[in-house]
Amino acid sequence: MPAYYKHPEWNELDTAVKETVALGDQIYLRFEDTIFYAQGGGQKSDRGTVSAEGNAYPLIKCIKDEHGDPLALIDSEHPEELLGKKVHLALDRPFRDTQMKLHTSLHLLHMLIEKHLGHDIENPITSDIEEDFAFNKYKNAVVEGVDFQMIAQEMNELTAQDIPVETWSDEKDPHYRYWKCMDTTIPCGGIHVKNLKEIGPVSLVFHSKKGNMTVQVRLG
Numbered sequence: 019m020p021a022y023y024k025h026p027e028w029n030e031l032d033t034a035v036k037e038t039v040a041l042g043d044q045i046y047l048r049f050e051d052t053i054f055y056a057q058g059g060g061q062k063s064d065r066g067t068v069s070a071e072g073n074a075y076p077l078i079k080c081i082k083d084e085h086g087d088p089l090a091l092i093d094s095e096h097p098e099e100l101l102g103k104k105v106h107l108a109l110d111r112p113f114r115d116t117q118m119k120l121h122t123s124l125h126l127l128h129m130l131i132e133k134h135l136g137h138d139i140e141n142p143i144t145s146d147i148e149e150d151f152a153f154n155k156y157k158n159a160v161v162e163g164v165d166f167q168m169i170a171q172e173m174n175e176l177t178a179q180d181i182p183v184e185t186w187s188d189e190k191d192p193h194y195r196y197w198k199c200m201d202t203t204i205p206c207g208g209i210h211v212k213n214l215k216e217i218g219p220v221s222l223v224f225h226s227k228k229g230n231m232t233v234q235v236r237l238g
C-alpha cells in the first residue's frame with residue numbers, strides 16, 4: 019500500500035525509481051514507494067517535486083496504471099535516466115490539504131442530502147474538485163425539496179466538531195477502499211482528512227440549470 023494511504027501526513031519521502039513505464043509518448047516513473055496521490059475519483063493528482071543528484075524536477079502529474087498503482091510524470095527531458103536512482107519526493111502540502119478537505123466535504127454533502135430526504139440517492143452525475151472549490155451535480159428530481167441552506171448550516175455544525183473519519187483497504191483487494199464517518203460507510207479510494215474539524219467552516223453555492231442542481235462547496 020503506498021505511503022499516501024498509510025501516512026497521508028508525510029510531506030517528504032526518500033525512495034528510488036523502480037521502473038520506467040512508457041505510456042503514449044511519455045515516460046512515467048514507478049517509485050518503490052510514493053507520497054504522491056494519483057488523480058482519481060474527482061480528486062486531482064498531487065503536486066510536488068522529485069529531486070535526484072542535485073536536480074529538482076516538478077511533478078507534472080501522478081496517474082494510476084491498469085492495476086491501480088501510481089505512476090509519476092515529471093518535468094524532465096530524460097526521466098528514464100533516473101531508473102534505479104535514489105530520489106527525494108517533496109509534497110505540495112497546502113494543495114493536498116485543500117484537496118482532502120474539499121473531497122471529504124463532498125462526502126459530507128451527499129450524506130446530509132440523504133439524511134434530509136430520509137433515503138439513499140443515486141450518485142451525482144458529475145463530482146469534481148477544482149483548485150479551491152468542489153461540486154456535485156445532481157438531477158433536480160433527485161434532490162427535489164432539499165433545503166441547501168439548512169444543509170450548509172448542518173455541514174458547518176459537523177465541520178466544527180471533533181468527529182473522526184476512518185478509511186481502510188478491503189481485505190481481498192487492497193486497491194478497493196472504504197470511507198466511514200459517523201454511521202455512514204461508502205466505497206472510496208480517495209484521500210481524506212482524519213477528522214471533520216480539519217475542514218473548518220464551509221459555504222455552499224447552489225444553482226439549478228437545465229434540470230440539474232449543482233452544489234459547490236467552498237472552504238472558509
Ligand SMILES: [Zn+2]
Nearest residue numbers: 197206207208
Ligand atoms: Zn472519498
